[in-house]
Amino acid sequence: MPDMLTAEPFLGGYTLDLGDVAVAEVTDISIVSIAMPLGGGDALANAVQAAWGCALPAPRGTSVSSDGSVTLIFSTPDQTLAILPGVDGLAVTDVAAKLGDVGYYTEQTDNWVGLRASGAKSISALERICPLDLASMSVGGAERTVMEHLGVFIMREDDERFLLLSGSSSAKSFLHAVELSMRNVT
Amino acid sequence: MIINHPLLGPRDAAEFYVMGDADLINRPDPDAEGAAEAFYEYAYLRDNPAGEHRELWYHEQGDRSWLVVTRSTLTHEIMNVEMARDVALAKGRGQ
Amino acid sequence: MTQSNRIAGGLVDRSKQLSFTFNNKSMTGYEGDTLASALLANGQRLVGRSFKYHRPRGIFSAGSEEPNAMVHLRRGAAQEPNTRATVAELFNGLEATSQNHRGSLEFDLMSVTDLASPFLSAGFYYKTFMWPKKFWEKLYEPAIRASAGLGRLSMQEDPDSYDKGFLHCDMLIIGAGPAGLMAALTAGRAGARVILADEDHLMGGRLNAETLSVDDQEGSAWAAAAAAELDAMPNVRLMTRTSVYGAYDHGVYGALERMTDHVPTSGGKPRQVLWRIYTKRAILTAGATERSIAFPMNDRPGVMLAGSVRTYVNRYGVAPGKKVAVFTNNDDGWRTATDLHAAGVSIAAVIDSREITPLAAIPGALILMGASVASTSGYLGLKSIATSSGVKIETDCLAVSGGWSPNVHLTCHQRGRPTWRDDIGAFVPGGDLPIGMHVAGAGNGSLALASSLKEGANVSASVASDLGFAATAAFPSAEDQSTDITPFWHVEGKGRAWIDLQNDVTVKDVKQSQAEGFRSVEHLKRYTTLGMATDQGKTSNVLGLAIMAEATGKSIPETGTTIFRPPYSPVPIGALAGRARGKDFRPFRLTPSHKWAETHGADFVEAGAWLRAQWFRKGSEKGWRDSVDREVEATRGSVGICDVTTLGKIDIQGRDAAAFLNKVYANGFAKLAVGKVRYGLMMREDGIVMDDGTTARLRENHFIMTTTTANAGPVFRHMEFARQCLWPGMDVHLISTTDGWAQFAVAGPNARNLLSKIVDMDISNEAFPFMACAETTVCGGTPARLFRISFSGELAFEIAVPARYGDAMMTKLMEAGEEFDATPYGTEALGVMRIEKGHAAGNELTGQTTANNLGLGKMVSKKKDSIGNKLSERPEMNREDDLRLVGFKPVDTSKPLAAGAHFVDNGKEAVTKNDLGWMTSVAYSPELGHSIGLGFLKKGDQRKGDKLRAVDLLRGGEVKVEVVSPHMIDPEGERLRA
Known part of the structure; x- marks a missing residue:
């Protein structure tokens, strides 16, 4: 509809390539939190298996749907963050419809700004702000921690590629922290 | 300080918020006899031992679990870390 | 100036000559020099003035233990005071100046204090500058500060940047001397993840300073080969120029890596990085530090540590003197004489305090056994010495060895106590090491080379095996040099005998403090300042407490030792601050309409981490009140829009x-x-x-909670x-959705008219009454949430859209509101309107107020259990005469009110016993046309209409006020239900 509001990425779709290391805002994902009802773990796990063909993620890990489009991140002992492709309206509606009445669903897409850090020096850059042992993190591993006072989900997508999610209101400060780390090691 | 989170492994204390004595889990029964006195003690009276101490730590920049950390206040050695929810359930707070 | 004292040999690169200046004098050195070695090469013995007496001082050591040779490095804003010349690597264009003198270094006007030294003994300041008390701050302290001290700050902002970081390893090995290299090789070969850190730019420690061989190679060559092997291992991280300065809880170590201090400019990159290193285990292979012997006038430029003298000769190819004498109480001191002689430096004498057979015959040198040095001469540099038996020896450099003290510092950081070993005359690490720490090599008292190499390998193999690595200890061939010692601490005689050169503490000071009753070593330290400041007494602590022990007639173990806290060596404040400077001090949170607000005249205020618009300056408005009054009037008159995204939002389901x-x-x-x-x-x-x-x-x-x-x-x-x-x-x-939704308050009589144009639902009073909420859409499909709530007291809504639409939503609201003169308002107008309505906010919710205080006592349900319910029933929290939140207006409505003023009844004195409460919030109400306030007043609910004094004792001033209802506008709430 012509009158509908236009969405603006929190960092305007920022990208920076410094050769050995690069950062880019991730603007094409939706995020939904799925909470597991007390005593309802099996029902939720079954629904996730049926819908996406994968299990719920274990602590410090992720689980990827059989078609590779959806990634589930362990967030708390009874919550999972689902990362879905594309962004349009509220993803929570689709997830709730897909999984049914076996979980509690909360839209999280706009709570987070996504940054993808990549390159041979991505660990050298991130170790300036991330207290976790990234070299020991396996591909598909995910953790939540604090970088420069900001809460961050960090997920290792590949040997030299990390997805970072941090609060969208502090997106600029977070980008500054990541970018400065990269500039400091290149 | 490093806290060995039962689910997530060793984590820097910088990720946590500390609230002190784990006795705060034992909120009194408001309907029991002497509840006013029990709540007064619960809210205000804490032991401050030199040595082993059970404390509540919240993994605020992590998985948001409250933990019960058994720690020596003299050496900072951490003897045990439990999920506070499990501790509370074991005390019958799930009823 | 030519390099008059440069001799052959050493590890410097003579093909790379570097120019530098010292006190504006041009000099040259080579790559691989420190500033200290280059100064000595140029014959510059005098490099500074002492802390208290302004005594001429020279280079004393060759490492981070240096107490004397501190200089200002670089110029202008980049000038760094108290840089130890012994660790400052030489680079082309380096500029250094000496510190702590008035006038030139050679003719320091303050050296007159030296003449007063008989009066300036321990505790002088405490005893002398006591009375009158008020003189301390204005007169005594500034005068003392001006005369005593170290270097000066540039007083400009530090132009360099700093960074921090986090590292992880199985084993951190601290110090890359023989034991450290062996430990790293053993663990690295076994596959453990190793970090090997050393403060030097060259791995090898004493191997680079001695003429000892390992595996039939020169020690330095073996060290270079070991470092190369380690460098090729992917599981090993070599960190040169890195000082591990602290051992913290649970295997966490602090380290400072100097990234660009050895080059002219940092090139925009961080000058230093402060690392937090997480370890499974650590092996401290920190080596040992030589100490001096206290003898009369032992502080002259040219009196140096013996091991350092041969470091300059062996590593840097620099002879610290033309005719060198050695004074020792141990076998190691003799190595200085033999090494120097082999390098062609003339040895004047070897003076050994022990009555033993001389260890070597050195041609041309006087060998005096059972002798000691009793005096020296040469004001700006050593000229001669005399022994206790009166033998005078011409010499320009006296190499002194009082034995070696293991560097136990990091073993003490968790309150570990070193123990005394008589056989080596030194403290070694005690058994109570920090968890996960092991010690090997000279730092563990294994002072000789072969033992040190072996211990490094053995300890490392055992630790690596503990961690599950198949490690074997293999030893290179080496010999144990002799390190026998007979402790000998000081020489009696005329004149001051320095223990701590940095703080000008002498034997007399220690004896005096003992005589005055300072019996504990900790008290001794505080009273005399022994072991304080930048070197933390690395060369003086043991000497000081040995003399203390002697004075008390106790043994050294009975006397005990002070222990050490981090940092091991100085860490610049800039490095501790890291990036947290200026606007990067902490992160900011921005509201979704931030960009819009920036382009529409907003002034921002920090609200926690948030930046919020506090008002929007428009046209010719001069002061903030103009803007705020206009925003309030526009909102109450038509419609205002405020970004309220910052309120916490918590999604609650179950x-x-x-x-x-x-x-x-x-x-x-x-x-x-x-x-x-x-x-x-x-x-x-x-x-x-x-x-x-x-x-x-x-x-x-499913609930959505908002918080403040x-x-x-x-x-x-x-x-x-x-x-x-x-x-x-x-x-x-629970899950936070604060950042996820951009939320705007739309308030005022035209709020519904405005929103009806945007919201895709019926929002009439009938369909959507006060306190209704709905999930809906705006603009024909953008998801939204609508709440009919009001903080302003007007007909109001809060509309939320996903944050990525926030900027567009703000623009849309303003467009749709154009016909109503919709006005953006900031936190100040928000505050005015909430005060007019008597809503409590941060000024009232102080963490000390009860529901009763706020006039909300009736809200506390008695029918259910809730947090705080039980204890809120206590009698003291339910007193009739307690504070109540009420409104205030000035009796003379032209007068402004002041928050913080206290209420006193008319005719009563403004003293504590008459205090009836205080004003919490004030504002100017454009609608009422006068200043208004909220405040806590005793029995406030029963005092409507009463007139009181509002006395502001802090800032002065008093206003007569009338007590009114806190709901100062539309008390019946008709507007918000309209």
């Missing part, structure tokens, strides 16, 4: 969500209808109000505690 809200809120929530919002009052368990806000019930099991901006985090934490620890049997789940 079968027991309503029951849970009943626990955390003092008032009832179980019966809140779906599609409705309710104001909630949250208490702490002690019955004090913690926070307030509105909570909307979107569905049976400041308490979003604490309330979430509190509710997680309640959920996990108090009621773990409830099915309830």
Whole structure:
């Protein structure tokens, strides 16, 4: 509809390539939190298996749907963050419809700004702000921690590629922290 | 300080918020006899031992679990870390 | 100046000559020099003035233990004081100047203090500058500070940047001398993840300073080969120029890596990086530091540590003197004489305090056994010495060895206590090491080379095996040089005998403090300042307490030792601050309409981490009040728009969500209808109000809670505690959605007219009454949430859209509101309107106020259990005559009110016993046309209409006020229900 509001990425779709290391805002994902009802773990796990063909993620890990489009991140002992492709309206509606009445669903897409850090020096850059042992993190591993006072989900997508999610209101400060780390090691 | 989170492994204390004595889990029964006195003690009276101490730590920049950390206040050695929810359930707070 | 003292040999690169200046004098050195070695090469013995007496001082050591040779390095804003010349690597264009003197270094005007030295003994300041008391701050302290001291700050902002970082390893090896290299090789070959850190730019430690061989190679060559092997291992991280300065809890270590201090400019990159290193185990292979012997006038330039003298010769190819004498109490001191002789430096004498057979015959040198040095001469540099038996020896450099003290510092950082070993005359690490720390090599008292190499390998193999690596210890061939010692601490005689050169502490000071009753070593340290300041007494502590022991007639173990805290060596404040400077001090949170606000005249205010618009300057408005008054009038007159995204939003879901809200809120929530919002009052368990806000019930099991901006985090934490620890049997789940939704208050009589143009639903009063809520869409499809709540007291809504639409939403609201003169308003106008309505905010919710104080006592439900309910029933919190929140207006309405003023009855003196409460918030109300206030007043609810004094004793001033209802505008709430 012509009158509908236009969405603006929190960092305007920022990208920076410094050769050995690069950062880019991730603007094409939706995020939904799925909470597991007390005593309802099996029902939720079954629904996730049926819908996406994968299990719920274990602590410090992720689980990827059989078609590779959806990634589930362990967030708390009874919550999972689902990362879905594309962004349009509220993803929570689709997830709730897909999984049914076996979980509690909360839209999280706009709570987070996504940054993808990549390159041979991505660990050298991130170790300036991330207290976790990234070299020991396996591909598909995910953790939540604090970088420069900001809460961050960090997920290792590949040997030299990390997805970072941090609060969208502090997106600029977070980008500054990541970018400065990269500039400091290149 | 490093806290060995039962689910997530060793984590820097910088990720946590500390609230002190784990006795705060034992909120009194408001309907029991002497509840006013029990709540007064619960809210205000804490032991401050030199040595082993059970404390509540919240993994605020992590998985948001409250933990019960058994720690020596003299050496900072951490003897045990439990999920506070499990501790509370074991005390019958799930009823 | 030519390099008059440069001799052959050493590890410097003579093909790379470097120019530098010292006190504006041009000099040259080579790559691989330190500033100290280059100064000595140029014959510059005098490099500074002492702390207290302004005595001429020279280079004393060749490492980070240096007490004397501190200089200003670089110029202008980049000038760094107290840089130890012994660790400053030479680079082309380096500029150094000496410090702590007035006039030139050679003719320091302050050296007159040296003449007064008989009076300036330990405790002088404490005893002398006591009276009159007020003179201390104005006269004594500035005068003392001007005369005593170290270097000066540039007083300009540090132009360099700093960074921090985090590293992880199985084994951290601290110090890359023989033991450290062996430990790293052993663990590295076994596959362990190793970090090997050394403060030097060259791995090898003493191997680079000695003429000892390992595996039939020169020690330095073996060290270079070992470092190369380690460098090729992917599991090993070599960190040169890195000082591990602290051992913290649970295997965490602090380290400072100097990235660009050895080059002219940092090139925009961080000058230093402060690392936090997480280790499974650590092996401290920190080596040992030589100490001096106290003898009369032992502080002259040219009196140096013996091991350092041969470091300059062997490593740097620099002879610290033309005719060198050695004074020792141990075998190691003789190595200086033999090494120097082999390098062609003339040895004047070897003076050994022990009555033993001389260890070597050195041609041309006087060998004196059972002798000691009793005096020296040469004001700006050593000229001669005389022994106790009166033998005078011409010499320009006296190499002194009082034995070697293991560097136990890091073993003490968790209160470990070193133990004394008589056989080596030194303290070694005690058994109570920090968890996960092991010690090897000279730092563990294994002073000789072969033992050190072997211990490094053995300890490392054992630690690596513990960690599950198949490690074997293999040893290179080497010999144990002789290190026999007979402790000998000081020489009696005329004249001052220095123990601590940096703080000008002498034998006399230690004896005096002992005589005055300072018997504990800790008291000795504080009274005399022994072992303080930048070197932390690395060369003087043991000497000082040995002399203390002698004075008390006790043994050294009985006397004990002071222990050490981090940092091992100085860490610049800039490095500790890291990036946290200026606007990067902490992160900022921006509201979704931030960009819009920036382009529309907003002034921003920090609200916690948030930057919020506090008002929007328009046209010719001069002061903030003009803008705020206009915003309030426009809102109350037509419609205003305010970004309220910063309020905490917590999504609460679960079968027991309503029951849970009943626990955390003092008032009832179980019966809140779906599609409705309710104001909630949250208490702490002690019955004090913690926070307030509105909570909307979107569905049976789905609520959205709002918190105050400041308490979003604490309330979430509190509710997680309640959920996990108090009621773990409830099915309830929490997640923050604060950042996810851009939320705008649209307030004023035209609010509905404006929003009807945007919201895709019927929002008439009938369809969407006061305190209604709904999930809806705006602009024909953008998802939204609508709440009919009002903080301003006007007809008002809060509309929320996903944050990525926030900027567009703000623009859209302003467009749609154009016909109503819609006005953006900031936090100040928000504050004015909430004061007019008597809503409590941060100034009232102080963490000390009860529901009764706020006039909300009736909200606390007696029918259910909730957090704080029980303790809020205590009699003291329910007194009739307690404070109540009420409104105030000035009797003379032209007068402004002041927050913080205290209320006193008319005719009563403004003293504590007559205090009736205080003003919490004030504002100018454009609608009422005068200043208004909220405040806590004793029995305030019963005093409407009374007139009181509002006395501001802090800033002066007093206003007569009348007590009014806190609901100063539209008390019946007709507007917000319209």
